[in-house]
Amino acid sequence: MAGNPRNGRPYRTLCTQQRALGLPCWICGRDIPYEITGPEAGKHRDAFTLDHLVPLSRGGNLLDPANARSAHRGCNSRRGNRLTTAQPRASRRW
Template sequence: MAGNPRNGRPYRRLCAWLRAQRLPCWLCGHEIGYELDARHPLSFTLDHEVPVSKRPDLLLDPANARPAHRRCNSRKGDRTPTAQPVRASRRW
């Protein structure tokens, strides 16, 4: 495959499909500003649950695509998010 596969029609179609669902950010749970400029930190980006750097074959897999804020996606990087431990309330 020549060029960047993220610039191709199948990838743009996957982004459009995910954007149309208007789901909240899968990393922080807050609403995404779908109408914001793409450079805004709270705008929509397509994130991959299993990073493409580890599994390039999952680039176009809809089951691996998740909506995320640009800021959350950048913070996650190419790591697989781990479950956050639930903090117990203080015992009195």
């Protein structure tokens, strides 16, 4: 039985490459505090996490750089496995 592919070197390399880009969260557009690392990153909702444009449960490729996106841990969790992010509602014009 194979181990968790997220613990392998190719996945960790992809995470490192995505983190090095320093991009804002692709879901909310706010900056990601990339200085949050180590054990505290697993609990901090604003920490960097690797998200996938096409969720893995919907057939997305875990190791495809074209499918990788930078996101806040909280934004990634709220998005779940939906294919698109929720668009902000437009305000009414009076």
